[in-house]
Amino acid sequence: MDHYDVIIIGTGAGGGTLAHRLAPTGKRILLLERGGYLPREPENWDSNEVFLKERYLSGEEWIDRDGSPFRPHQQYFVGGNTKFYGAILFRLRERDFHEVRHYAGISPAWPLTYDDFEPYYAEAERLYLVHGERGEDPTEAPASGPFPYPAVSHEPRIQQLHDDFVKTGHHPFHLPVGVDLDESDPEGGRCVRCDRFDGFPCLTDGKADAHVRCVRPALKHPNVTLRTHAHVQRLETDDSGHSVTEVVVQRRGEEERYSADVVVVSCGAANSAALLLRSASDRHPRGLANSSDVVGRHYMAHINSGVIAISQTPNTTKFQKTLGVNDYYFGAEDSELPLGHIQMLGKSDRHILRGGAPWFAPGLALDYVAKHAIDFWLTTEDLPHPENRVTVDRQGRIHLAKVDHNVEPHRRLLRKLKDLLGPLGCHDTFIPSWSVLDKRIPLAGVAHQCGTVRFGTDPATSALDVDCKAHDLDNLYVVDTSFFPSSSAVNPALTAMANALRVGDHLAERLGATFEAALQEIS
Numbered sequence: 001m002d003h004y005d006v007i008i009i010g011t012g013a014g015g016g017t018l019a020h021r022l023a024p025t026g027k028r029i030l031l032l033e034r035g036g037y038l039p040r041e042p043e044n045w046d047s048n049e050v051f052l053k054e055r056y057l058s059g060e061e062w063i064d065r066d067g068s069p070f071r072p073h074q075q076y077f078v079g080g081n082t083k084f085y086g087a088i089l090f091r092l093r094e095r096d097f098h099e100v101r102h103y104a105g106i107s108p109a110w111p112l113t114y115d116d117f118e119p120y121y122a123e124a125e126r127l128y129l130v131h132g133e134r135g136e137d138p139t140e141a142p143a144s145g146p147f148p149y150p151a152v153s154h155e156p157r158i159q160q161l162h163d164d165f166v167k168t169g170h171h172p173f174h175l176p177v178g179v180d181l182d183e184s185d186p187e188g189g190r191c192v193r194c195d196r197f198d199g200f201p202c203l204t205d206g207k208a209d210a211h212v213r214c215v216r217p218a219l220k221h222p223n224v225t226l227r228t229h230a231h232v233q234r235l236e237t238d239d240s241g242h243s244v245t246e247v248v249v250q251r252r253g254e255e256e257r258y259s260a261d262v263v264v265v266s267c268g269a270a271n272s273a274a275l276l277l278r279s280a281s282d283r284h285p286r287g288l289a290n291s292s293d294v295v296g297r298h299y300m301a302h303i304n305s306g307v308i309a310i311s312q313t314p315n316t317t318k319f320q321k322t323l324g325v326n327d328y329y330f331g332a333e334d335s336e337l338p339l340g341h342i343q344m345l346g347k348s349d350r351h352i353l354r355g356g357a358p359w360f361a362p363g364l365a366l367d368y369v370a371k372h373a374i375d376f377w378l379t380t381e382d383l384p385h386p387e388n389r390v391t392v393d394r395q396g397r398i399h400l401a402k403v404d405h406n407v408e409p410h411r412r413l414l415r416k417l418k419d420l421l422g423p424l425g426c427h428d429t430f431i432p433s434w435s436v437l438d439k440r441i442p443l444a445g446v447a448h449q450c451g452t453v454r455f456g457t458d459p460a461t462s463a464l465d466v467d468c469k470a471h472d473l474d475n476l477y478v479v480d481t482s483f484f485p486s487s488s489a490v491n492p493a494l495t496a497m498a499n500a501l502r503v504g505d506h507l508a509e510r511l512g513a514t515f516e517a518a519l520q521e522i523s
């Protein structure tokens with residue numbers, strides 16, 4: 001059995017970023033990834049293949065609270081879900097780290113504050129090439145410096161939308177986007193500013209995903225090894241139950257076993273919880289790291305809707321994901337409590353719309369709608385509820401039980417946007433009867449999953465300590481979005497990335513590594 005200093009399971013926002021952080025330490029690092037490399041092929045940008053034929057989905061089935069199977073929108077590749085993400089890389093708001101009252105209850109405080117995360121947010125923004133403009137978003141927290149790259153410009157229809165939002169008293173801002181784009185130099189940067197940004201993998205490697213930005217450079221270090229198609233089945237401990245001693249992997253039909261001084265789980269919030277639960281033993285009868293019984297509980301995934309507004313003038317925008325609105329993040333003139341966040345979606349086309357429209361929607365009408373569509377994404381904070389949870393059955397299958405509790409503010413946010421459609425130059429009444437105008441994202445939409453292995457100071461109510469080490473074990477860590485105690489209403493990936501850098505510094509210290517010495521060794 002091969003022994004390493006660190007094993008990292010999963011190569012997405014959490015695991016990939018951690019690998020990048022630890023690579024220069026010279027420590028022996030093994031990355032175990034259940035997927036392979038995402039094939040680079042023309043189909044990457046084919047909406048029929050990606051959305052209708054679901055070419056890159058895992059194809060697995062999970063089971064909902066009524067016992068019915070469903071296909072989660074999960075994809076398993078090197079880079080994890082960041083291969084498909086929209087790369088909108090937000091910091092949480094300062095208040096998101098504190099207790100916040102919502103319509104359906106309390107969003108709990110984090111054991112750390114925004115100030116603890118700030119330096120890591122700044123580093124993560126540099127690492128993931130975040131473009132933006134400080135000072136525009138009325139809810140943003142103070143930052144130690146400007147965004148590392150200038151904001152991605154609005155195309156004319158979105159600039160018009162921006163101006164119309166301003167006219168109606170709003171404060172639209174440039175979304176923080178992680179992309180390899182230099183608008184001042186057409187030869188610079190890999191992004192060609194296409195209309196395939198959100199939900200598609202990037203054929204040119206222009207999107208700042210965990211594979212391109214972190215795993216690939218980490219693998220240049222001779223001390224870092226990646227095993228793809230390595231599906232971790234369970235973690236085994238020593239007799240005391242205090243240390244993980246073996247990582248058991250299924251790889252191309254064979255069982256392989258690995259060991260390490262430190263084992264880091266970063267499989268995504270549902271799969272990390274499932275892995276810990278599947279690793280139950282006599283010493284850990286409720287699952288590994290689960291003496292608190294919180295593992296798998298408090299699953300959150302945001303309350304999201306896609307809204308297709310029909311513009312009165314054609315919308316020829318390609319790169320649409322440039323504008324956000326946070327005026328309702330903490331409330332509204334008629335609401336003391338938070339409603340949520342509005343951002344642009346990637347531009348829809350007839351295939352994407354076909355996925356949401358009933359079978360009788362005529363193709364021509366879909367074309368008309370696609371040409372005129374302005375696509376919005378609405379997010380309301382999801383609250384951690386103990387009965388919203390991931391469990392595994394005797395066969396190891398994932399069950400996901402979820403009831404959306406915080407729906408009242410989401411309805412209000414939808415109403416706000418719909419009331420604005422006229423002033424925003426969209427048809428507010430002329431909507432085809434089969435309209436896909438607003439669509440709540442169902443249980444299978446697990447893109448923003450988090451919360452299932454929460455961190456905290458109290459071992460009775462959290463699974464991880466503030467370093468994201470399991471309270472119950474001395475060498476087990478979790479660094480994907482499962483550590484979140486609350487979900488906020490902004491996209492989660494940058495917080496997972498920043499946290500991975502933070503935990504990386506802790507691990508380097510624990511392993512007695514210094515980055516400088518290690519860098520000298522390599523050069």
Ligand SMILES: Cc1cc2nc3c(=O)[nH]c(=O)nc-3n(C[C@H](O)[C@H](O)[C@H](O)COP(=O)(O)OP(=O)(O)OC[C@H]3O[C@@H](n4cnc5c(N)ncnc54)[C@H](O)[C@@H]3O)c2cc1C
Pocket residue numbers: 009010011012013014015032033034035073075076077078079080081082084085086087088089090198199200230231232233266267268269271272275447448449479480481482491492493494496
């Ligand atoms: C279409 C889409 C759009 C999105 N847009 C945005 C956005 O604009 N902004 C944003 O912040 N977030 C966005 N997200 C969410 C973002 O991608 C996730 O928050 C982020 O990737 C989570 O990181 P993670 O490390 O927790 O998990 P992941 O990135 O999912 O990584 C988990 C990794 O673990 C691997 N794995 C799982 N189980 C095992 C196992 N048992 N053994 C070995 N390996 C395993 C997986 O293959 C994967 O590589 C989007 C997601 C999707 C799907």
Ligand code: SF4
Pocket residue numbers: 179180190191192193194195196197200201202203204205206207208319
């Ligand atoms: S917009 Fe740029 S980064 Fe996004 S998919 Fe197109 S080329 Fe890639």
